[in-house]
Amino acid sequence: MNWFQNWMLPKAAATHAGDVDGLYMFIVYLTIFFFFFNGALILYAVRKWRRRSAKEVTPHITHNTKMELIWSIIPLFVVMGIFFWGFKGYVKAWVPPNDSMEIVVTAKKWVWQFEYPDGTRTLNDLHVPLNKPVKLVMHSEDVIHSFFVPSFRLKRDVIPGRYTELWFTPTEPGVQQVFCAEYCGKGHSDMLARIFVDTPEQYETFLREGDEQVRKMPLKDLGKLVYENKGCATCHSLDGTRGQGPSWKGIWGETGKGADGKPYTVDANYIRQSVLQPQAVVVQGFEPIMPTFQGLLREREILGVIEFIKSVK
Ligand code: HEC
Ligand SMILES: [Cu+2]
Structure with a gap:
């Protein structure tokens, strides 16, 4: 068992997550240690200096320099350590490496839109290659949203009229969940995206031909998926x-x-x-108010929507 793995959050899936968990778990253990340590001191004092007889008078003690120095200087070094670690x-x-791949993220009520270096655009599905640094340049078209990936331990506000950045190097193949973490209206809790961490070959295929799903699913099911996602x-x-x-x-x-x-x-x-x-x-x-989906849906997805609408009776 790795003691510095965080069991309270989804499994760490990016380089940064390990750093966060290490420090986080250190603070948790430190807190547990001092909970029992201080508790033990209190019990000791309560027992040792309890009032034994009715005549006993408390001595007049103003302070104890040695103890005050000890309980100030030791914690000072502990919190300085935590500060520099953090x-x-x-x-x-917050400082992305120079060779990171740049993806533009646009948030709007209530979807996440991603644009890749080659111009490919997707909605709510972000594909990234495994073990390569990725930098997200994010902005919002309406209100404040927040891009939150629990398994990467990353969260950053997405703001209208300003660019914010986020970068990560995914270390686990598979799918990671993205949430919007800033209440942005009725569809806030549906503002979900997924990050598909692909092998380099899968990533190339995705850029060329689109999602596996988009290529293979029956049209009606694909339309339903478009409707939901x-x-x-x-x-x-x-x-x-x-x-x-x-x-x-x-x-x-x-x-x-x-x-008209x-x-x-x-x-x-x-x-x-x-x-x-x-x-x-x-x-x-x-x-x-309907936004255009020009360039955001592939031809097959539009055919899927048509088949799906036919089936909604
Ligand atoms: C922000 C809200 C919004 C979103 C998101 C949205 N629409 Fe719409 N849609 C509208 C509104 C409002 C209308 C009616 C006004 C109009 O025709 O522009 C409409 C009309 C339509 C119509 C015509 C319906 C009719 O009864 O004539 C179709 C088809 C349609 N949308 C498909 C889609 C598809 C497919 C998507 C998702 C890929 C989508 N819409 C996403 C708001 C939205
Ligand atoms: Cu949002």
Whole structure:
């Protein structure tokens, strides 16, 4: 058993996490030690200096220089040690290495968008190669969000009008969970992203052809996945309830009215247009707030959405 492994948080999955856990667990053990040490001293004093007879008078003691020096200087060195240990880790955590790969992160209600060096963009799924330093340059399009990866022990606010950075070197292959850690409205708790830590080959394939899922899943399932993972669910319901956007229940094949009063029919082309140019036809009674998904969804994902909407009866 590694005593400096943190059992209160998910398994450490990036270089930085080990540093945090080491110091964190050190402080936990130190606290436990002093809890019992001080407790024992108190019990000792209570017993040794208890009042033994009714006539006994407490001697008048003002202070004890030797003891005061001991209980000031020893803790001073202990906390200085903790400070420098933490400061070293802090500097390491906030200064990315020069050769790190840069990914631009855009947060908006309620999705995370990632843009890779080659221009590829994804929503809520971040792919990174194993054991390579990655630097995230983050900003928000609306309110303050916070990018939090428990297994990397990293959290940083994502702010409109300013860039914040975060860097890590993933050390475990697999999937890591990202949360938004700053309450940002109704969809806050759905503002989840996943970090896929790929082998170099998997990463190359991802850049070329997209996700394994995107390539292989049946269209209808893929559409459902897009609905759940790419933010559609925060505005569109499947059961007929009106959200920020119209429900998808039973809309396939129906005719609706645009804001300008012109009728339209929900078919494949209409859905495709709604996703890529949502403002081209705005459904009557709704605000034109749907963001465009141009460049964010692959062709196959749009086909998936169409199949999925067909199936929502
Ligand atoms: C921020 C909220 C929001 C998000 C996120 C959102 N939409 Fe929308 N959507 C709307 C609104 C509002 C409308 C109606 C106004 C309009 O047509 O622009 C709409 C309209 C639509 C329509 C036309 C529906 C109809 O009844 O005619 C489709 C199709 C659609 N969205 C698909 C999607 C898909 C697919 C996604 C996810 C990839 C998505 N939307 C994400 C708000 C949103
Ligand atoms: Cu958020």
